[in-house]
Amino acid sequence: MKETFEQLGKKGLIDILVVIDDSGSMTEEQKNLSTKMNSLLTSLKDTNWQIGIVTTTVQASDKCILTLVKSTDTDAEAKFAKAVQAGLSGSGNEEGIRQAVNGLKCSQSPWVRADSSVAVLIVSDEDNCSSRGADCPNSPGKTISYLTNYIEQTLAREIGKTAGIYGIFSPTVNSCKTAGNIGYQYEELMTYAAQKSGTTVSKIFGNICDADYSNTLNAISSNIALLLKNQFELSSAPDSGSLKLSVEGSVIPAANYKFSGKTITFNAGKEPANGKVLTAEYNVGAVPLFTKVTLKNTPAADTISVKVGSTVLAASAYTVSGNEITFKTQPASLAKIAVDYRVAAALKNAFQLEKTPIAGSLKVLVDGKAASGMTYDAAANQVVLNPAPLDGLAIELNYNYRTGPQLSYQVAIVQGAKNVKLYDGAKELSYT
Structure with a gap:
């Protein structure tokens, strides 16, 4: 196969999870966010992005109910808007951290790709578990470590390099007067993420009371772009050792990139220059070498x-x-x-004869020698050998058989007898 990719700036795979509060006080906030998908993607236009949307309401058995929007969807903005306006009938005990893990895990419909960068955006007018985890003391998501450990240990991403955490909530400074609670735990989560990435914490979250989330989402988009690797995704997984990359005829050394599944990831500084065309040639469908x-x-x-x-x-x-x-x-x-080989089964010891042998003429040789333990089953017209001959030994069956009527017979006649007569039934036979 042969595929080409034009280098148009920062490439890569990015999986973004949006956790939206669906409690009764979120009408304006949901509407505000619903029209801002393009703001969230401002710095990610050329990437292979996915956005998964879940709510802050925990389902039975931590079931994942997720809407997935892809860069290839023709109705992406409409899907995003509908999913973000999730309604107002959700739990008033918002569990943003627990739902972030449920959304990333999503056992029912796994969507986070093996080689992607990951971003989590939590949007709520209250803190996690309403106030610093206090309202869900038995929940695994009562502390920020539930999410950070899942990202860093289970997903094997490094926060600040291949993963980011973002939020829109009521901050401790210039808090939102109409919000339910200040987002103490969410701000703690943002501080952790900012320290890991070396960025200013104010650049990765915004105020839930802002009339327009565009500026916040533009800043978050720019920060997410820093997580991206220079990646290209092939349409099929190449056969082992068959992938060859080149830029305008110049072969790219294998040391300049890593390859996993269908994803090519260039090492920093080794990616194709802007405007250049990357060519990937490879084979598919080969049977792998085996032992x-x-x-x-x-x-x-x-x-x-x-x-x-x-x-x-x-x-x-x-x-x-x-x-x-x-x-x-x-x-x-x-x-x-x-x-x-010979199929594992009992060795053959009975051999069918094609003709009936004349009595006394049958001789059987096994490997050139007279067979021992040989019997003749006249009823079945078979030779039976016990024990059965070993593998590879030649068996010869030699005998005489009649091809016409029998004209000679051994007849017991008393010596000196005269006038002997032979009959076939009632018919007297002539003989010599």
Whole structure:
């Protein structure tokens, strides 16, 4: 496959979670935010972004009810506006921190991508659990560490580098008079995030009472942009070792980038220059190299012969378990593997004859020698050998059989008898 990407500035994958308060006092605030998706994305236009929206109301069993808006959606603004105006019938005991974790985790519909940068925006006119976690003492989300630990440990993101936390709430300075409570815990959360990133805390949150959230969201967007890696996402996952990158014919050394799944991440300072076209060439659909093969049937012991290419392998070069063969050294790419074996089953000891043998003419040889333990089953016209011949031994069945009527017979006649007559039924036969 061949794909091209034009370098138009800062690229990358960004997954943004918005946690919106859906309690009864949030009419104006929801409406204010609902028209500001573009402000949130001001510095992220060229990125591969996703926005997940949840409310501050915890569902039974921490169920995740999330609306996902993608950069590829033709109705993205409408979806964002509808999801943010989540209604006013939610719990008055807002659990923004717990819901942030539930939204990122979202076991029902996982959406956070493995190689993305992550941002969390909490919008509420009250503090977490209404006031410093006091109203939900038994909730796992009563402290900020519930969210920071999830981001840093479970998602393996580094706050300030590949993850950011943002908010719109009532701050401790110039607090919002119409808000339910000052957002003490949310401000503590912002302070932690600012310290980790080395930025001014005022640049990552805004006041819930602002008439227009545009300036706050523009500032948050600029800060989120600092988290972005220079990334490009392929349409398919390349076969191992097949990816080759180039810019206008010049091959890019593999040391200049990292590759995981479908995502190419350039090292800082090694990304293509603005305006340049990145070309990715790769193969898909190849069968990966393997060290194990599964046979259709389980082979009988000591009957396996394995050939790789034109070489017959020694038994020490592989192990057999059931119907699986494991090679101690991985066969080379494109090598033809042939396995010859007998299916594990009882050895054959009965052999059907095509014709009925003339009495006394049957002789059976096993490996060139007269068979021992041989019997002839006249009713079935079979030769039965006990014990059964071993694998690989040649079995010969030699006998005479008639091809026409029998004209010669051994007849018991008393010596000196005269006038002997032979009959076929009532018919007298002539003889010599």
